[in-house]
Amino acid sequence: MSGADGTRRVRVAAVRGDGIGPEVLDAALPVIARAAAADGVTLDVTDLDWGGDRLLRTGHAMPDDAIDVVRAHDAILFGAIGHPQVDPDVSVWTLVLPLRKGLQLYANLRPIVGWPGVATPAREGAEVDLLVVRENTEGEYAGIGGRVHQGTPDEVATEVAVHSRRAIERIARCGFGHARERGQTLTLATKSNVARHGYGLWDEVVAELGEREFPDVPREQAYVDALATRMVARPESLGVVLCSNLFGDILSDLGAPFAGGLGMAPSANVAPGVDVPGFFEPVHGSAPDIAGQGIANPTAAVLSGAMLLRDVGCPGAADALERAVGTALRDGGARTRDLGGTATTTQAAAAVADALDAPA
Numbered sequence: 001m002s003g004a005d006g007t008r009r010v011r012v013a014a015v016r017g018d019g020i021g022p023e024v025l026d027a028a029l030p031v032i033a034r035a036a037a038a039d040g041v042t043l044d045v046t047d048l049d050w051g052g053d054r055l056l057r058t059g060h061a062m063p064d065d066a067i068d069v070v071r072a073h074d075a076i077l078f079g080a081i082g083h084p085q086v087d088p089d090v091s092v093w094t095l096v097l098p099l100r101k102g103l104q105l106y107a108n109l110r111p112i113v114g115w116p117g118v119a120t121p122a123r124e125g126a127e128v129d130l131l132v133v134r135e136n137t138e139g140e141y142a143g144i145g146g147r148v149h150q151g152t153p154d155e156v157a158t159e160v161a162v163h164s165r166r167a168i169e170r171i172a173r174c175g176f177g178h179a180r181e182r183g184q185t186l187t188l189a190t191k192s193n194v195a196r197h198g199y200g201l202w203d204e205v206v207a208e209l210g211e212r213e214f215p216d217v218p219r220e221q222a223y224v225d226a227l228a229t230r231m232v233a234r235p236e237s238l239g240v241v242l243c244s245n246l247f248g249d250i251l252s253d254l255g256a257p258f259a260g261g262l263g264m265a266p267s268a269n270v271a272p273g274v275d276v277p278g279f280f281e282p283v284h285g286s287a288p289d290i291a292g293q294g295i296a297n298p299t300a301a302v303l304s305g306a307m308l309l310r311d312v313g314c315p316g317a318a319d320a321l322e323r324a325v326g327t328a329l330r331d332g333g334a335r336t337r338d339l340g341g342t343a344t345t346t347q348a349a350a351a352v353a354d355a356l357d358a359p360a
């Protein structure tokens, strides 16, 4: 999108949310905007007060026309969801999921990268750089099920997993595309030895697509339990990990310590090939235990901003921002308490901004 003066403008809807969400976005947004500006791009940020406070005040976490509101933007940057006075499932089902589902953001991308100066459980010298590509619309999170005989010893609950050829194929195409671009193997995580119907379909569809459209991309299939062990023992052996909604949720949290913890883990919810804004958010929640103290690590939010910039077509700004994060972590200025440092949220973000300005 170009402004009247010829400069490129990117419209960002900023949803600060709950807990540490506002703190990390307040710190991260100026740094993200600075990286964009250095690349000749102006971020036009709209603040949206959606989240737990709004839900308690008005009965709605976001307005009825929320999807139209965000559609008028190029991207959404989200802080965190989770209010102490709101049930966690209510928070998720009234804000995050309606947005992801309403926009049909079918791909959840969660990179796990080891950074210089950040201690992780990885073996010394092991270079961790993997990407979890998670199907974001169905699987065990389709919301289909029910309960009968509630509160009695005969109570039964069903939670029906949905796996459709269409959804598997589009997320697999996204995963293969990333594997090709990154020059890595695509590892498909399923459990088709036990859950034979749904995960059997995953195995078939991914193998067919790989042969048909991505014969140059190395691929393997792994059972998710064995893959979890491998991810902990040898995370550096993995490149792109393609998974269902549930497995992706679990595996990406499992991998987060290899990036330095939840404060270091960004994510993107996108719909490649569809003209809708992406939704970029740190993997962490609202962290009520540290909210309001100014000590939250803003790196996951900054790195989510880098993913946003790449998605809206500013790869130069995204690369520069990631490089600056690396420099600031290596030199120590961006190391918050969760990383064994002493930086506050604002100081950590300022260290990244300084690194951005420093000559290469």
Ligand code: ATP
Residues within 6 Å of the ligand: 019, 020, 024, 081, 082, 083, 088, 262, 263, 264, 283, 284, 285, 286, 287, 288, 289, 290, 295, 296, 297, 298, 300, 338
């Ligand atoms: P929620 O209910 O919103 O999911 P939670 O506390 O269950 O909150 P997270 O918010 O993800 O889940 O936090 C898990 C742990 O990780 C907490 O101890 C929290 O302090 C820590 N943590 C999460 N994000 C950060 C961050 N950005 N910086 C520092 N510590 C963090």
